[in-house]
Amino acid sequence: EDKVVQSPLSLVVHEGDTVTLNCSYEVTNFRSLLWYKQEKKAPTFLFMLTSSGIEKKSGRLSSILDKKELFSILNITATQTGDSAVYLCAVARILNTGNQFYFGTGTSLTVIP
Amino acid sequence: DTEVTQTPKHLVMGMTNKKSLKCEQHMGHRAMYWYKQKAKKPPELMFVYSYEKLSINESVPSRFSPECPNSSLLNLHLHALQPEDSALYLCASSIRPGLTHTDTQYFGPGTRLTVL
Numbered sequence: 095e096d097k098v099v100q101s102p103l104s105l106v107v108h109e110g111d112t113v114t115l116n117c118s119y120e121v122t123n124f125r126s127l128l129w130y131k132q133e134k135k136a137p138t139f140l141f142m143l144t145s146s147g148i149e150k151k152s153g154r155l156s157s158i159l160d161k162k163e164l165f166s167i168l169n170i171t172a173t174q175t176g177d178s179a180v181y182l183c184a185v186a187r188i189l190n191t192g193n194q195f196y197f198g199t200g201t202s203l204t205v206i207p
Numbered sequence: 208d209t210e211v212t213q214t215p216k217h218l219v220m221g222m223t224n225k226k227s228l229k230c231e232q233h234m235g236h237r238a239m240y241w242y243k244q245k246a247k248k249p250p251e252l253m254f255v256y257s258y259e260k261l262s263i264n265e266s267v268p269s270r271f272s273p274e275c276p277n278s279s280l281l282n283l284h285l286h287a288l289q290p291e292d293s294a295l296y297l298c299a300s301s302i303r304p305g306l307t308h309t310d311t312q313y314f315g316p317g318t319r320l321t322v323l
Contacts, residue, residue, distance in 0.1 A: 128312070130314075135316050135317055136316050137250070137297075137314050138314070139311055139313065182249055184312075189263070193238065193255075193301065194252065194255065194263060195240070195252060197249035197251075198249060199248070199249055200249050
């Protein structure tokens with residue numbers, strides 16, 4: 095059965111801390127892995143990863159994929175209160191008719207001033 | 208323009224009502240998606256349209272009826288819903304379905320649906 099598992103489920107840190115969020119997957123016909131940030135409304139796109147070992151970076155956020163061990167991590171350095179959100183990992187799998195996306199349960203991050 | 212719009216933002220309906228949710232994008236995307244998201248849960252895929260044709264239906268009850276009248280517009284028709292159908296309904300689009308192109312989903316802001 096295809097699945098996407100995120101850990102931890104929730105995390106509380108202080109401003110300035112560095113956090114690492116994990117996403118492991120077992121999905122047939124894997125195409126790509128995506129990270130989203132969700133605050134009160136719709137998820138907003140952060141990264142898409144398709145190749146192992148290549149770090150994607152955007153400001154204080156970075157992410158990397160390991161296709162051999164079937165996991166990805168999302169790092170946030172020097173956390174700020176504005177980073178408080180649910181971080182969702184999604185895996186896209188290939189079907190003849192197009193992409194199908196599976197979401198993990200999310201990691202709820204709270205950054206305390 | 209990287210925007211997916213959804214209307215209405217909020218909807219309250221009774222179990223006997225018929226209503227529709229609307230989603231629109233003008234990015235030339237040819238894949239569009241409906242998701243349902245309950246509180247503190249991840250989005251669950253309901254339907255996928257590829258090139259205006261229904262390509263994936265994740266065993267969704269028939270009281271939800273999707274429609275894709277053209278490449279920019281996606282509707283979700285609702286009829287005889289149950290209170291447990293109350294959720295945030297998210298629409299998303301991506302560039303192009305198919306085997307050789309990797310793409311990213313862009314989400315709309317969602318419609319918060321309450322069924323009384």
